[in-house]
Amino acid sequence: MSVQAAAEADASGKQEPLLSVRSLSKAFGRVRAVDGVSLDIYPQEIIGIVGDNGAGKSVFLQLLTGNHRADAGEIIFKGQRVQVTSPKVSRRRLRIEMVYQNLSLAPDLRVWENAFLGEERRRCGIFMDVRAMQEATGEALVKLGAKVQPNDLFSDLSGGEQQVVAISRAILFQRELIILDEPTAAISLNKVEEVLRTILDLKQHGKTVLLVSHRLEDIVRVSDRIVVFAHGRIKRVLRNEGIRVGDLIPIMFGND
Numbered sequence: 001m002s003v004q005a006a007a008e009a010d011a012s013g014k015q016e017p018l019l020s021v022r023s024l025s026k027a028f029g030r031v032r033a034v035d036g037v038s039l040d041i042y043p044q045e046i047i048g049i050v051g052d053n054g055a056g057k058s059v060f061l062q063l064l065t066g067n068h069r070a071d072a073g074e075i076i077f078k079g080q081r082v083q084v085t086s087p088k089v090s091r092r093r094l095r096i097e098m099v100y101q102n103l104s105l106a107p108d109l110r111v112w113e114n115a116f117l118g119e120e121r122r123r124c125g126i127f128m129d130v131r132a133m134q135e136a137t138g139e140a141l142v143k144l145g146a147k148v149q150p151n152d153l154f155s156d157l158s159g160g161e162q163q164v165v166a167i168s169r170a171i172l173f174q175r176e177l178i179i180l181d182e183p184t185a186a187i188s189l190n191k192v193e194e195v196l197r198t199i200l201d202l203k204q205h206g207k208t209v210l211l212v213s214h215r216l217e218d219i220v221r222v223s224d225r226i227v228v229f230a231h232g233r234i235k236r237v238l239r240n241e242g243i244r245v246g247d248l249i250p251i252m253f254g255n256d
Contacts, residue, residue, distance in 0.1 A: 016079060018043045018208055019064075019094065019177060024073035026059055033059040035232035036073070041177070046199065046209040048223030048240070050216060052252060056232035057212055061179055065098045066090040097175035099166045101182040107155035111165055112137040114154050115172055140171040143205060144198050160191025164198050170207060178202060179210045184218055196222055216245040228252055 017040040026034040062068040105114040137150040
């Protein structure tokens with residue numbers, strides 16, 4: 001199916017958006033990194049985000065996660081306008097979990113320790129509840145179909161397994177929107193399938209996913225819609241109905 005035949009995404013008939021942005025903008029000096037971006041993100045869908053380096057993808061996500069504050073525009077969560085002033089607000093109020101390419105986890109700790117890193121459960125407000133965290137981690141990993149065990153050393157896991165552990169935090173802390181930044185970029189090809197399967201499992205568990213990747217074949221494989229960024233703006237939003245990798249390239253780099 002050609003890009004010309006692929007219709008622009010139409011939100012009519014769908015439920016209310018989980019998260020919406022309206023005319024979101026962010027500049028660094030004279031550079032407008034994000035320039036008037038508007039987008040509706042619906043519950044239980046996977047949105048692939050693509051674009052050339054410097055297209056605005058990363059800054060857009062940093063606005064959603066509170067790592068940058070927008071200069072203009074608004075963010076609406078479940079119909080209510082919100083001010084995303086910090087990553088804590090993003091995690092706690094908007095229920096967003098960001099999984100970075102470098103993971104930011106501790107290789108010398110066990111799987112369960114990484115799963116709860118920074119958000120440990122405690123008894124009586126003092127003592128860490130190790131058993132509860134181990135059991136909860138095991139349950140989350142089972143839901144994602146992972147073979148990893150809570151007491152495994154994180155550094156002993158493959159790159160794909162480490163990604164799954166990071167993604168499991170979305171299940172543990174009941175996040176509703178999971179942002180995945182290049183989850184398959186630094187893993188072997190035989191582990192890519194494992195990560196893609198985990199992404200699809202998240203959708204089955206009622207989660208919404210934003211997937212950023214330069215691996216267009218991964219985007220086409222799992223996304224319901226594909227958002228193309230260019231020069232800080234959204235260039236196209238496409239339903240993923242038979243779209244091929246070769247269809248995306250002219251949109252990303254051409255004068256569409």
